[in-house]
Amino acid sequence: MSDPQPSNEEGTTTTVITATTHLTLPAHPVPLTYEELNPKSQPLEFFGPIGTFAISLLAPLFTYIFFYTCNDAVGCTPTTLNGWKHAWNLVGNFPSAAGYLWEWKAFAVYLGWYVYCIVCWKVLPGDEIKGNLLRDGTRKSYKMNGLYTLILTLGLSLGILLNPGGIELYTWLYDHWVPLVSSSLAMATFQALWVYGYSYYNGELLALGGNSGNFFYDFFMGRPLNPHPPFFPSFDIKTFNEVRPGMILWLLLNISCACEQYLRLGTITDSMWVVLIFEGWYTVDCLIQEHTILNQMDITTDGFGFMLSMGDLTWVPFTYGLQARFLAFHPVKMGPVYTTIVVAITLVGNYIFRQANNEKGNFRAGKNPKNLEYMTTERGTKLLTSGWWGRSRHPNYFGDWLMALGWCLPTGFSTPLTYYYIVYFVILLLHRQIRDDEACRHKYGKDWDKYCEKVPYKIIPYVVSHLQLVDQLNED
Numbered sequence: 001m002s003d004p005q006p007s008n009e010e011g012t013t014t015t016v017i018t019a020t021t022h023l024t025l026p027a028h029p030v031p032l033t034y035e036e037l038n039p040k041s042q043p044l045e046f047f048g049p050i051g052t053f054a055i056s057l058l059a060p061l062f063t064y065i066f067f068y069t070c071n072d073a074v075g076c077t078p079t080t081l082n083g084w085k086h087a088w089n090l091v092g093n094f095p096s097a098a099g100y101l102w103e104w105k106a107f108a109v110y111l112g113w114y115v116y117c118i119v120c121w122k123v124l125p126g127d128e129i130k131g132n133l134l135r136d137g138t139r140k141s142y143k144m145n146g147l148y149t150l151i152l153t154l155g156l157s158l159g160i161l162l163n164p165g166g167i168e169l170y171t172w173l174y175d176h177w178v179p180l181v182s183s184s185l186a187m188a189t190f191q192a193l194w195v196y197g198y199s200y201y202n203g204e205l206l207a208l209g210g211n212s213g214n215f216f217y218d219f220f221m222g223r224p225l226n227p228h229p230p231f232f233p234s235f236d237i238k239t240f241n242e243v244r245p246g247m248i249l250w251l252l253l254n255i256s257c258a259c260e261q262y263l264r265l266g267t268i269t270d271s272m273w274v275v276l277i278f279e280g281w282y283t284v285d286c287l288i289q290e291h292t293i294l295n296q297m298d299i300t301t302d303g304f305g306f307m308l309s310m311g312d313l314t315w316v317p318f319t320y321g322l323q324a325r326f327l328a329f330h331p332v333k334m335g336p337v338y339t340t341i342v343v344a345i346t347l348v349g350n351y352i353f354r355q356a357n358n359e360k361g362n363f364r365a366g367k368n369p370k371n372l373e374y375m376t377t378e379r380g381t382k383l384l385t386s387g388w389w390g391r392s393r394h395p396n397y398f399g400d401w402l403m404a405l406g407w408c409l410p411t412g413f414s415t416p417l418t419y420y421y422i423v424y425f426v427i428l429l430l431h432r433q434i435r436d437d438e439a440c441r442h443k444y445g446k447d448w449d450k451y452c453e454k455v456p457y458k459i460i461p462y463v464v465s466h467l468q469l470v471d472q473l474n475e476d
Helices: 045-068 081-090 104-123 146-162 166-170 177-198 215-221 237-243 245-265 270-288 290-295 306-319 322-329 335-364 395-411 417-444 446-454 466-475
Strands: 002-006 013-017 127-130 141-144 374-376 382-384
Touching (some): 104 146, 127 290, 146 166, 215 306, 237 306, 245 270, 245 322, 270 395, 335 382, 374 446
Antiparallel strands (some): 002 013, 127 141
16 A cells, blocks of 8 residues: 655655555464374384383493492402402492492482472572473473572581581481482382373373383383473473482582592592582583573473483482592592693583583574574574584584593593493483484474585584495495
């Protein structure tokens, strides 16, 4: 539509053109049915039901193996057949409470710890953050106050340590290691079973990958996407477990190991300080950036099942701290040169990890302070193609690997077992990278191929990608 308007100049006419667009929307849009929102999935991840069943047994088993093959009674690791027989005989008959398979007092302490974390979530102040848009058109709101929980917990811990006998008291965690493992495993199993059964009755949104109909597969992968207790819709169990009970307990266990070493030696070695500071900072940094977990695959895609409940509550605190527990009974003195090398590797890893995550976090929030380049897909989504995300598709994983190596090196080279963490993290993140690439290829189609041409390196910047290596071998 155009309207002539008088002009200030004689003999001329100014025309203002107004364009109007009419968009017809259905008066009564038809909502998707439960079956349409939650289609059946194929049990393909982790080699299907057989693989997930095996992992459900082996992962908890290895948590116990890490203790019974690495302790002050047998050393770390047994090197003779008699040593392995001795380690096996100690299962269920350990000379101290640290190796008891079950202890009700330890269970009460662990249950109290979990309840304490819930109370902190409820009563401490925190920001309300909206999560990603779900496929049913809703967004969940999350209370982010994990950092305040950590600060309060460390304050209480400091109060204990500064009191007479406080250091001895804090070694209680070290002295009851296995029964605490069993208690956390009991909690993880209960949660996975409960959310699985409850998801059949409450009509909640399911994870696209955990609705196969096979019990062992769905129990492990997680059937519900955002499970919550009855009458408490604001308490998302999966997000709560991700960085609260397990991550903070990991730091507390490390402190307990340092206290044990101090009681034995009268000092804390440089190797223990390096592990304590850098693993502790990783926990602090994680809780400072707590809101960023809302963009992780664990939260956006995976259901809540035994994979996440056991991983968050048992695997993280009781295996990630293996280095500190080893150093408690097998002290290592690194010296200034070796310490400098280890610190440098860890700091570089932390820098890459944090810079990469900051670039991604800022970009997703609509900010681009570095004026990074990006490409726009047909879906309208923008993918970074410069900065750290132009160097590889998962530069944060590379930073994670360097940090993991820096945490293992302080244990020296007397045993390979303390290096399990770097091996595990390489396998874990390689598998996650494959899952993420498959999901992005399904989501973006040809645009993902274009993106991969721009950013060919998968994890380690400028290191040839898997596909490029295969192509080169085929050409040769």
